[in-house]
Amino acid sequence: MRDFEYARPTTLADALNLIATHNGQSRLLAGGTDLIDHIRMERLTPDWVIDIKSVPELNRLEADDTGFHLGAAVPCWRIKQDETICNSYSALADSCRIIGGIQIQNRASVGGNLCNSGPAADSTPSLIALNATCVIDGVHGRREVAVEEFCTGPGKNVLDPGEILLELRFPTALPWSGSHYRRFIPRNEMDIASVSVGAWVQLNESGERFEAVRVAMGAVAPTPLYVPEISDELAGQSVSEETIQRAAVLATAAAQPIDDMRGTVEFRKHVSGVLTRRVLTEAVERARTGQVQFHVPG
Numbered sequence: 354m355r356d357f358e359y360a361r362p363t364t365l366a367d368a369l370n371l372i373a374t375h376n377g378q379s380r381l382l383a384g385g386t387d388l389i390d391h392i393r394m395e396r397l398t399p400d401w402v403i404d405i406k407s408v409p410e411l412n413r414l415e416a417d418d419t420g421f422h423l424g425a426a427v428p429c430w431r432i433k434q435d436e437t438i439c440n441s442y443s444a445l446a447d448s449c450r451i452i453g454g455i456q457i458q459n460r461a462s463v464g465g466n467l468c469n470s471g472p473a474a475d476s477t478p479s480l481i482a483l484n485a486t487c488v489i490d491g492v493h494g495r496r497e498v499a500v501e502e503f504c505t506g507p508g509k510n511v512l513d514p515g516e517i518l519l520e521l522r523f524p525t526a527l528p529w530s531g532s533h534y535r536r537f538i539p540r541n542e543m544d545i546a547s548v549s550v551g552a553w554v555q556l557n558e559s560g561e562r563f564e565a566v567r568v569a570m571g572a573v574a575p576t577p578l579y580v581p582e583i584s585d586e587l588a589g590q591s592v593s594e595e596t597i598q599r600a601a602v603l604a605t606a607a608a609q610p611i612d613d614m615r616g617t618v619e620f621r622k623h624v625s626g627v628l629t630r631r632v633l634t635e636a637v638e639r640a641r642t643g644q645v646q647f648h649v650p651g
């Protein structure tokens with residue numbers, strides 16, 4: 354493993370100064386569960402590693418009148434145990450319960466999962482379904498980007514070398530809303546999704562009609578994929594097996610997977626529809642009952 358210098362700033366200003374000073378020659382470290390492997394395999398060769406875990410702004414996990422704030426360095430174990438996340442943004446808790454295992458969840462952050470920008474990253478479809486916004490800071494100021502516009506290709510995103518993902522901000526949770534995330538993994542391989550789906554629904558007060566829907570898929574395109582056709586199709590429609598099946602058909606059509614060791618194009622398109630149907634059905638159940646049953650122990 355190539356040697357590098359290590360810094361652990363404790364303020365955002367110091368972190369931004371370090372990034373600016375070593376512009377292009379540094380990498381940020383949150384949990385390190387992706388970064389250390391990239392450095393060990395020499396896919397990345399930074400001169401400086403800047404550990405951002407001690408920056409208070411990157412550790413926020415709280416609501417205010419602008420929404421819910423998730424600092425980019427907050428590890429999965431805190432997210433999956435947070436009461437507001439579990440009740441109101443439960444797709445993200447589903448994601449954090451299945452990333453790696455307990456040891457990985459103790460270190461890995463959702464910010465790092467997003468910035469690593471893998472097409473199969475398990476938190477990104479949930480972030481898109483929940484309509485989260487990336488708050489980005491840097492030497493040239495602060496800007497915001499919708500999560501569905503953040504990734505630009507496998508391992509690539511909109512961050513400039515001098516920028517940092519500060520936090521993910523979610524809209525204030527609404528009553529009669531629910532969300533869910535699931536993935537399909539090949540059992541003979543590593544736990545990387547063949548297909549994954551995150552969904553969020555907003556129902557009317559009787560729970561009989563969709564007011565709004567957002568569905569996103571992972572591992573079926575070069576970047577995590579938001580499917581706006583499903584939002585358009587389901588808004589204002591009654592909740593039924595037939596309308597949910599229409600969404601499944603749209604998901605199958607939107608998926609553009611490749612053939613690889615995790616499945617063929619035909620299989621992954623089929624699973625896109627199956628998972629969309631199941632995930633929407635569970636999101637509706639959560640919205641109607643206000644109860645969340647997790648499938649994976651936390």
Ligand SMILES: Cc1cc2nc3c(=O)[nH]c(=O)nc-3n(C[C@H](O)[C@H](O)[C@H](O)COP(=O)(O)OP(=O)(O)OC[C@H]3O[C@@H](n4cnc5c(N)ncnc54)[C@H](O)[C@@H]3O)c2cc1C
Nearest residue numbers: 381383384385386387388425453461462465466468475518
């Ligand atoms: C055994 C194992 C199992 C895994 N299983 C899964 C799985 O099931 N599902 C899954 O999705 N992933 C999995 N992963 C991958 C990894 O754990 C996740 O992607 C994790 O969420 C990364 O978070 P991190 O905090 O460790 O990121 P890091 O490794 O610290 O960072 C990842 C990348 O993002 C950059 N970065 C981090 N934070 C910021 C920031 N705030 N601003 C700008 N850039 C930033 C880093 O420079 C680096 O390039 C697994 C990894 C291992 C080792």
